[in-house]
Amino acid sequence: MSASLYNIGLTGLNAAQAGLLTTSHNISNAGTTGYSRQSVVQSTNPALFTGAGFFGEGTKVDTVKRAYNGFLSNQVLAAETRFKEYDTYDVEIGQIDNMLADSTVGLTPALESFFGGVQEVAANPSSIPARQSMISTAQSLVARFQNLSERLTDVRAGLESQIKETVGAIGTYAKEIAEMNHKIAVAQQAGSAQPANDLLDTRDQLVKELNQLTRVSTATGSDGSLSVFIGTGQPLVVGTVATTLEAQPSSADPHRFNVNIVTNSGNAITIPESLLGGGRLGGLLAMRSGSLDTAQNQLGLVAVGLATAFNAQHVLGQDLNGNLGTDFFTPPAVAVARYASTSSASPDVQFADITKLTGDDYKLTFTDTTGGYALTRVSDGASVTAASVGLTITPPTTSMVGDSFVILPTRNAAANIGVSISDTRMLAAAAPVTSAATSTNLGTGSISAPVVSSTASLAAFGTAAAPLKLTYSGGNLSGFPAGQPVTYTPLGAAAVTLAAPVASIPYTSGMSIAVGGVSFSMTGAIKDNDTFTVGPNTKGVSDSRNAVLLGNLQTTKVMLAAGGQPSATLQSVYSQLVSAVGNKAREVSVNRDAQESLVDQATTAQQSVAGVNLDEEAANLIRYQQAYQAAGKVMSIASKLFDEVLALGR
Structure with a gap:
């Protein structure tokens, strides 16, 4: 006993x-x-x-x-990976939000200063200092575009560096978890299948830290090993084998990293960004595609809109040398990058209608060997036509089926815009066509200053010595250019278009007339044999008609067509960009704070079970x-x- x-x-x-x-x-x-x-x-x-x-x-x-409570631990993982995504996004978007909305370094003050310079020329068209001021403010505006673009490029470079670093860290964690699976298996086999608690804790902590980099899901095998999956089930760790994950340059953009699974044979399989939500990597990818791409494209959209609209009006004017205007801004080109191409032939892509540009990117894929192609929007995969998005696409004569290209209409525009004119005399402030009532007229009729919409047919208006002469007789106006159709609009009535040649049109006071790319109006009582001239402007030094029209572009809707008509000014397009980035930054910040609270709650519940008291x-x-x-x-x-x-x- x-x-x-x-x-x-x-x-x-x-x-x-x-x-x-x-x-x-x-x-x-x-x-x-x-x-x-x-x-x-x-x-x-x-x-x-x-x-x-x-x-x-x-x-x-x-x-x-x-x-250990698996349910509570999974709650912590789910809350933490979302928090880390929002936290990363919040830090990164704050950089561009502060920059775009800044009252000193943003685009708004530079735009206002530039159009102030244009208005000064409109008020003093013969003033050389006013003209120099306009060129200087234009150069400052261009510098602001380029500075903002450079800053966004710096942010992008930082994002790409972080993406590559994060993917590398994910691969390191995967290897460590695979090694830990092996250690746990050995320890538990040696210990009569008793749990290797400290090793299990170490493995769980590795999974937790990995989950802060990218959202993961796990499954425990019968042998106690833990398999880890990312995305929608892509295996990262299976037993003691870790998948090789690498960030590799995109085939469409060498400066943009894709996340790839590298197979044993060395082939790289790209994981779509949409499948890599959660964690630091999810935040970086969401920031890049959801805000940075949009910000850079929209900034470029303003640059394209400004350069195209301003140039279109400037070439309709006349400079101090009596010549027609040239491009004031260096127009940005459409960027086209090869996505998957076995041929050296590339499509030629140009801007066609800036009112239809939206700031989206597009993917072009050849469907036959004679240049047939399909065009889809990158953001949602929707099929579009070149004309519907404001582009013209000229495919090569021969093409390879399946060859693809990414079209970035506005991505690099802000970096590439420039000022083409440095000579103050080349500012086309005047209009190239002038009009006058002959001094011997007996009636009280008058003709307005012509507005030029095209310079293609200016030769039809004669020369300075022999301008086009319109004559009134028996209630009709005659003398119109023989090869030009005429559109006239009686006051309060519908427009009437007559095909060339036009012998005469009925006159009514207040009517407007358009012919050969020139429009004007006529009012008053006209007597028979009264004449009016429309011809080249020989006194353009003090003429500011084109400068006034250039200044009007500040408040003219020239972008974002809605219902077939432009709906936004240059400033409002930029304001929409600032608002969109600001709203997204606020949304992400609110979600971050809410998710942080959920992390605290989930951690408290988990620690009440697993923590040491x-x-x-x-x-x-x-x-x-x-x-x-x-x-x-x-x-x-x-x-x-x-x-x-x-x-x-x-």
């Missing part, structure tokens, strides 16, 4: 010691990140049957388990100490009883 009592005391002593060791381990790791509280699981030893019944044989330690552990120390002392007392009594038995035999 004393021997049995001794053994029972020994089992109690061992159990209490195991409890003390585990409690001490918990206390030592109270500040260890990712540590889960451990506890001893013990049970009674099988009882000994005797004629008097079953007598207990003490206790045994079954295992040491960790306080030092007060509780201190109480356990006392409990196990008392149990240890009590078991020692049992052994002491057993020893004394055994001594008494031996004494009886002496």
Whole structure:
């Protein structure tokens, strides 16, 4: 009996010691990140049957388990990966939000200053200082476009660097988790399938840190290994094998990194960005495609709109040398990048109608060998036509089926816009056509200053010495250019168009007339044989008609056609960009704060189960100490009883 009592005391002593060791381990790791509280699981030893019944044989330690709740841990992972995505997005978008909306470095003050210079020329067309000021403000505006574009390019370079670094870190974590799977398998096989708690905690912490880089899902195998998946189920770790993940330059843009799975044969399979949400990587990719691309495209859209609209009006004017105007701004070109091409032939893409440009990017794929192609919008994959998006596309004579190209109409426009004119005399402030009522006219009729919409047919208006002459007789006007159709609009009536040649048109006071790209109006009572001249402008030094029209572009709707008509000014397009970036920045910031609260709640719930409570552990120390002392007392009594038995035999 004393021997049995001794053994029972020994089992109690061992159990209490195991409890003390585990409690001490918990206390030592109270500040260890990712540590889960451990506890001893013990049970009674099988009882000994005797004629008097079953007598207990003490206790045994079954295992040491960790306080782990998979549901709560998964909640923490889900909350943290979303928080990290929003947090990354919030930091990155703040850079461009502050820049675009800044009252000193944004585009708005530069646009206002430039059009102020144009208005100054309109007020003083012969003033050389005013003309120089206009050129200087234009150069400042161009510099502002280029500075903003350069800053966005810097942000993009930073994003690409972070994407590459993050993908590299994901690959490192994958290898570490695969190695940890191997260590856990070896440890648990060596330990009679007992859980390797500390190794399991280490692996869970690696998964948690990986989850902050990209959203992951996990599955535990029958052998205890943990498989890790990213995206929509792409395997990253399976058992002890880690998938190779690399950030490689895009075939369409060498400066843009795609995330690729590299197979054993060395082939790279690109994972679509839409599948890589969550975590730092998700935030970087969302920022790049959702805000940075849009900001750079919209800024370029303003540059294209300004250069195209301003040039279109400037070439309709006349400079101080008496020549027609030339391009004032260097027009940006459409960027075309090869996506997947086996041929050297590329399509020629030009701007056609700036009112239809939206700032979107497009993918062109050849469908036959004679230049047939399909055009889709990159953002949503919708099929479009070149004309509907403001472009003209001229395919090569021969093409390869399947060859693809990415068309970036406005991506680089802000960086490439420039000022083409440096000579103040080349500013086309005047209109090339003038009109006048002959001084010998008997009537009170007058003719307005002509407005030029095209210079293609200016020769039809004669020369300075012999301008076009319109003559009134019997209620009709005659003398129109023989090869030009005429459109006239009586006051309050519908327009009437007559095909060339036009002999005469009926005159009514207040009517407007358009012929040969020139329009004007006529009013008043005209007498027979009264004449009016429309011809080249020989006194354009003090003429500011074209400068006035150039200045009007500041408030004229020239962009974003809606219902067939332009709906936005240059300034409003930029304002929409600032507003869109600002709203997105605010949205991301609000989501970040909300997600941070969810992380705190989920972590609190998880730590209430798995965390170490030092007060509780201190109480356990006392409990196990008392149990240890009590078991020692049992052994002491057993020893004394055994001594008494031996004494009886002496």
